[in-house]
Amino acid sequence: MTTPVEFxxxxxxxAFEWQDVxxxxxxxxxxxxxSMWFYDHLYSPGLPDLPSFEGWTLxxxxxxxxxxxxxxxxxxxxxxxxxxxxxxxxxxxxxxSAGRVEVGLGSGSVExxxxxxxxxxxxxxxxxxxxxxxxAVLTSMLAGTETSHVGHNFSVQGLPNLPLPVQEPRPPIHIxxxxxxxxxxxxxxxxxxxxxxxxxxGDWEASQRALDDECAKLDRDPSTLRRSHEAVLVLxxxxxxxxxxxxxxxxxxxxxxxxxxxxxxxxxxxAVIDRIGMARDKGISAFIFITHxxxxxRTLELIAEHVIPAFR
Numbered sequence: 001m002t003t004p005v006e007f008x009x010x011x012x013x014x015a016f017e018w019q020d021v022x023x024x025x026x027x028x029x030x031x032x033x034x035s036m037w038f039y040d041h042l043y044s045p046g047l048p049d050l051p052s053f054e055g056w057t058l059x060x061x062x063x064x065x066x067x068x069x070x071x072x073x074x075x076x077x078x079x080x081x082x083x084x085x086x087x088x089x090x091x092x093x094x095x096x097s098a099g100r101v102e103v104g105l106g107s108g109s110v111e112x113x114x115x116x117x118x119x120x121x122x123x124x125x126x127x128x129x130x131x132x133x134x135x136a137v138l139t140s141m142l143a144g145t146e147t148s149h150v151g152h153n154f155s156v157q158g159l160p161n162l163p164l165p166v167q168e169p170r171p172p173i174h175i176x177x178x179x180x181x182x183x184x185x186x187x188x189x190x191x192x193x194x195x196x197x198x199x200x201x202g203d204w205e206a207s208q209r210a211l212d213d214e215c216a217k218l219d220r221d222p223s224t225l226r227r228s229h230e231a232v233l234v235l236x237x238x239x240x241x242x243x244x245x246x247x248x249x250x251x252x253x254x255x256x257x258x259x260x261x262x263x264x265x266x267x268x269x270x271a272v273i274d275r276i277g278m279a280r281d282k283g284i285s286a287f288i289f290i291t292h293x294x295x296x297x298r299t300l301e302l303i304a305e306h307v308i309p310a311f312r
Contacts, residue, residue, distance in 0.1 A: 005280055005311040007303065008035035008288040009295045010074060010230060013053045014044035018061075021053075025062050027297040028069055031304035035070040035102060036062060037288055040077045042113045056081075056089065063097040072102025074195060074230055074288065075176055079108045079119050079127070083134035084156055087141035091165045099166035104174040104195065105138070107131040128182040129153065135173070135190040142170040176230065178207040188214035193226045193286065199256065201231055201263020208283060228286035229279060232258055234266040235291065235302050242268060249292035258290075265289065269306035276311065 011024055028036055040055035059071045081089070086105075094101040107127035108114065114121040122130070133151040140147040141161040149156045165171050176195035177183035184207070187194045194211060196204045208227065215222040234249045236242035246266060253260050265272050265287075276287060291299045 003280060003283075003285045005276070006034040006228075006286040007308055008037055008070075008286065009033060009300065010037040010288050010290045011295050012044065012290070013038050013055070013058055014047055015050045016053070018053075021058065021062065022065065023297065024295045024300070025066050025069060027300045029066050031300050032308055033069075033300060033304065034286075035072065035288070037072050037074050037102075037104070040073045040075065040080065041110060042117055045110050045113070060093055063093065063100055068100075070100045070102055071097075072174065073104045074197070075104035075106035075174065077108045078105055078131045078134050079114060079121070083137035083154060084141065084147070084159055086134070087138045087147075087161055090138070090142065090171055091161055091163065094165035094167055094171050095163050099171075101165070101167070101171045102174060103138075103171050104176065105131070105135065106176060125182070128186070132186055132190075135175075135186060139170070139173070139190055172226075174228070178204070180207075180210050184211045184214050185217075187211060188218055188220060188225070191225060193228055195228045195230055195288070196284075197230050198232065198259035198263065198290070201229065201259040204229070204263070205282060226286065227284050228288055229263075229284050230288045231290070232260045232264040233272070233289035233291045233299075233303075234260075234264060235272055235299055235307070236268060237302060238268060242266075245292045252292065252294075253290070269302065273307055273310045276307070280311070 009028060013021065025036055038055045038058055044050055044052045055073050063071050090101055090103055111121050130153045133153050137147060137149050137154060137156055142165055144164045147156050147159045172192040173190060174193040174195050175187045175191040176197045178200035188211060200207055212222045232249055232253050234245050236245045249260060265275050293299050
């Protein structure tokens with residue numbers, strides 16, 4: 001049986017007016033794109049002088065103003081919200097949106113904004129421990145049980161969570177990363193979806209094998225864990241326009257962290273379709289694209305007209 005493929009767009013909300021987001025969300029709904037994703041920062045990293053909407057509020061507004069579209073973050077910063085509050089936020093928004101919430105959660109990625117806001121940072125080991133405790137609280141509360149947790153970072157005692165989310169067994173939890181010591185064990189234990197971030201695309205198959213090993217340690221069937229790629233997409237109708245689009249992507253997404261050279265999806269529709277098909281055959285069932293033109297409707301139309309029909 002062929003694995004169903006989902007398509008999402010990642011829209012960094014820096015320097016956007018609300019109308020810019022609304023235009024893209026409306027186009028995504030009309031064109032059959034499955035999901036829309038935002039970042040979770042107090043300002044866009046490295047661009048403090050540009051406006052940037054708060055991530056959870058923006059996602060809530062998009063869900064309220066659309067139909068069908070699923071909305072999430074890659075990823076929410078675990079340090080910004082107590083996990084008990086986050087669980088209540090997720091449950092509430094899932095009910096209000098009729099079950100369209102996706103939950104990406106990570107340990108935090110920008111130390112400077114934490115220091116500026118007076119939010120605890122800590123070592124990667126400390127943040128990973130904090131993330132694991134948050135995931136324990138979050139998954140328990142989303143399951144509807146009275147939650148108790150006593151840990152190094154959080155203490156929760158007999159906390160109820162009603163109403164429950166609409167989605168069963170819960171809104172999907174996405175954990176991104178490729179770290180074998182701390183991240184992949186958390187993915188195997190808690191995640192519904194493993195997200196391969198842009199910086200991990202170059203050798204993602206080795207990371208997938210390591211993740212399957214972590215699942216085996218927990219006696220978890222690896223097939224119960226969906227897998228997604230977060231990648232820069234440079235899509236153009238012909239070779240001539242592709243050159244210009246690639247140049248724009250190289251300016252906008254410079255640096256190894258974006259994985260453009262190592263794992264970007266670059267080409268005309270047929271080339272991108274072939275690349276997606278190869279990744280699908282190796283276990284990837286969702287593709288969350290950061291487009292070269294910041295999800296301009298013309299590129300969304302290309303995705304809808306050529307790419308999506310090849311996998312439906």
